[in-house]
Amino acid sequence: MYAGVRAGRSNPETACLEFRHARDDLFRAHPQSALAPEQRAVFTGLPYFRYDPSLRFTLPVDTMVEAGVIEVHLRDDGIMRLRRVGRVRFSIGGRGVSLSLFWIMGYGGGVFLPFKDLTSAETTYQGGRYLLDTIKGADLGGEGTRLVVDFNYAYNPSCAYQARWDCPLAPEENHLPVAIPAGEQRFPRVS
Secondary structure, three states: OHHHHHHOOOOHHHHHHHHHHHHHHHHHHOOOOOOOHHHHHOOOOOOEOOOOHHHEEEEEOEOOOOOOEEEEEEOOOEEEEEEEEEEEEEEEOOEEEEEEEEEEEOOOOOEEEEEEOOOEOOOEOOOOEEEEEHHHOEOOOEEOOEEEEEHHHOEOOHHHOEOOOOOOOOOHHHEOOOOOOOOEOOOOOEO
């Protein structure tokens, strides 16, 4: 799905809508769907904010960041270690903010960009959402040396759908003091 967006065959809004339809199809029919069978039986689609072109950024990655490893305790998998590898800076509503990029140590490796914002627990999942998870191919790529960060593709971690999943959530440094009304909204969770 992400490869189709990266290929740029459609305008950005159309590409995002096509992506959302494909994501709904996966949630409805894939054997490894994050949804429980009873959720899939009544599933009509994921709730999303309207596409907003102002929440798509192409950003340089600052790799001169303070080295550090964050340990995330996962119920079934033990400790997951995230090494800070970069930072992106941008403005939302005239306010400068930044997010750290992490490399997942172990597991399958890969770049990981979780975030939490002021919509969390109101209209989006309380634990935050993801923008990049290259282990799973969730990556919009880049333009030259810049990274595409498009909040219209922000999505919930699997634990947002049912309690059987345990997910790494956004560390404190990726809690934004602004609202990002883009991407996937909160979904009724099964305990």
